[in-house]
Amino acid sequence: MPKKKLTHQFIEALNAPEKPTTYYDETEKGLQLRLSKAGTKTFTYRYYFNSKQRRIKIGTFPAKSLKEARKDVTKIKAKVDMGIDPQAERQKRKRETDPETFKEVAQEFKEKYLPTLRETTREEYKRIIDVELVPKLGKYPIKEISKNQIISMLDDKAYGKKPAPVMANRIRARLSKIFSFAVNRGLADVNLVSSIPKYNKTKKGGKVEKRRNRYYKPEEIQDLWEYFEQLNEPTQSVFKMLLIAGQRKTETMQMKWEDIRGDVWTIPAALAKNKEEHLVPLSDMALDLIEKMRPVTGDSDYVFASPKLDNQPLQSVKRAVRYTKKDSGVSDFRPHDLRRTVATYMAKLNVDRTVLGKILNHKGLAGDDQVTAIYDRHGYMKEKRQAMNRWSNHLQNILDGETKANITKIG
Structure with missing residues (x-):
């Protein structure tokens, strides 16, 4: 120059x-x-x-x-x-002198906060930001957005032509995160969303729907298992694994062969909901199921590999859920109820609440605070393994028609 x-x-x-x-x-x-x-x-x-x-x-x-x-x-x-x-x-x-608009803050939020989330969660955040929030709030300086403006937007989603209170709550949660992000960076004075109550989920006719606490009785487990065996792979094995191991659907669908070491399945921190590596002892029943997948998906990185996409996990079970509701005899079937069923029966089998929380990777159920969560991170393997084997044996007895135990509900 x-x-x-x-x-x-x-x-x-x-x-x-x-x-x-x-x-x-x-x-x-x-x-x-x-x-x-x-x-x-x-x-x-x-x-x-x-x-x-x-x-x-x-x-x-x-x-x-x-x-x-x-x-x-x-x-x-x-x-x-x-x-x-x-x-x-x-x-x-x-x-x-030139306040940042909501759109500018949302963009900064996407760049700095979203990379800390799981990929599936990031995509849902982006969709809500781009489709639900920016079109309605984007042009306004974030400091000038009013609480009434937010309530009006959420009410329209919850009570509008197509009432969607569940989606309104999701939008509310994402918007609250953005406002907290803005407050921490001095771009907003207060989180206006935190004091706005959630919407009640309602059924047809306007009746409030209670929090779902559905679990499956022994005869329903038998009906579901029998129907699962009619489904194509890997969907049938995903459903069975949910009932055997009690882990979250997304984590289970993305199980990799390299994550299985002996009788322990390691759910990576990047995939786990709480962002901490989670060790799941596998019963013989779970190991047998995984081994049966090897001739089907052994050439892929994923145990439950997509039959359509090369070297990708199974992407969705929505169609199988729909068919299961229609033909299994359990008309209100949901995959997450399988996880709740595992928790409910384990409680009946006298599995300690803390151990149960560790198995489900649910801090609230385990009673973890910040100190105990760190101290116990690699503990309880012996207790978890015993509990998983106890449940596996009980599940096999149910499938064999040898038990009809009365179970106390666990939410």
Whole structure:
């Protein structure tokens, strides 16, 4: 880049170049004249702050004269000598005078917060932000959005032409996260969403639906298992594994062969809901099921590999759920109820509540606080293994028609 003792006459005579050109002033070190292909002449100043190079725009010639640009450089140098970063100071002033819109905050939220979440969760956040929130709130400065404005938006989703209280609650939860993010960065004064109550989930006719606590009785387990065996692989084995091991559906569907070591299945931290590695002891029943998958999916990384996509896990069981509801005799079947069924029967089998929580990787059920969660992270393997084997034996007895135990519900 050329160095030049800049003068008013020299700058004035410059014509638009074929490519952008920068001239370094020999008189005032750090002062630059940047000449764009369109012929725009811009003064900038390059300096170092905390050992990092910075560049700040001073102004455009001829509105900003060379003499004025050099005076500005003197002022900028003085601030740097005082330990003030002029560029950061200018950006702060801009934020204070030009409040960030909700759309800008949401974009920053996506860039900085979403990478910490699981891929499936990230996609749901993005969908709600892009489809539900930005179109309605995007243009407003986040500090000017009112509580009534938020309530009106959520009410419209919960009670509108197509009432969707569950989705309204999801939107509310995502919006609350964004406001908390903004408050932590000084972009908003308060989280307006935290004081807005959740919506009750309702059935047809407007009756409030109670929190689901469905579990399956022995005869229903028999009917479901018999129907599962009519489903194609790997769906039938996914459903069976949910009932054998009691883990979450997404974690189970993404089980990898490399995650199985002996009789222990390791659910990676990146996949686990609480972002901590989870060790699941596998009963003989679970190991037999996994081994039967090897001729079917052994060439894939995934135990329950997609039959349609190359080296990808099974993507969805929605169609199988629909068929199971229709034809199994259990018309209200849901995959998550299999996990609740495991928890309910284990409680009946006198599995300690803490051990049960460790098996399900459910901190609330395990009674973990921050200290005990860290202390016990690699513990309870012996107790978990005993509990899993106890449940596996009981499940086999149910399938063989040898028990009809009365079970106490676990929510």
